[in-house]
Amino acid sequence: MVDSSNPVHSRIGEEIEAPCGRCRMDRIHRIVAQDPDGTVKKIICGMCNSYRSYRQPKAQSETTPKLTKQRSSSSRSATSSVEDFGLPSRSYNMRENYSVGEVMAHSTFGVGKVLSIKDMNKVEVRFSDGVKILLQNK
Numbered sequence: 001m002v003d004s005s006n007p008v009h010s011r012i013g014e015e016i017e018a019p020c021g022r023c024r025m026d027r028i029h030r031i032v033a034q035d036p037d038g039t040v041k042k043i044i045c046g047m048c049n050s051y052r053s054y055r056q057p058k059a060q061s062e063t064t065p066k067l068t069k070q071r072s073s074s075s076r077s078a079t080s081s082v083e084d085f086g087l088p089s090r091s092y093n094m095r096e097n098y099s100v101g102e103v104m105a106h107s108t109f110g111v112g113k114v115l116s117i118k119d120m121n122k123v124e125v126r127f128s129d130g131v132k133i134l135l136q137n138k
């Protein structure tokens with residue numbers, strides 16, 4: 001008997017690639033918890049076995065106001081913090097190095113602007129949902 005009443009299949013135990021905060025690089029993680037709607041909630045790093053919450057990458061088509069068609073009700077969208085970043089010059093890569101004022105595109109956080117250089121291997125970057133410390137020169 002096949003149960004076809006529930007369209008959400010369990011992904012627990014599946015492998016998924018995600019950045020590991022402890023390994024400080026992309027690692028294969030195993031899914032250990034998910035919501036009833038199928039959203040992955042918790043994953044565990046296959047290398048260092050540390051648990052973390054999984055954040056779904058944002059759908060770019062819904063977060064780029066400049067590319068959407070202009071509508072008469074455009075006053076509803078308050079995205080000024082994103083707009084004054086300008087266009088990103090490149091995508092974030094921990095192996096490269098960045099300078100203050102540079103605008104980058106991050107796969108998880110979106111578009112961000114470099115606020116300061118913390119030290120040779122860390123930069124402080126402001127994204128629309130807050131300031132993050134990113135690695136560089138790794």
Ligand SMILES: [Zn+2]
Nearest residue numbers: 020023045048
């Ligand atoms: Zn790890």
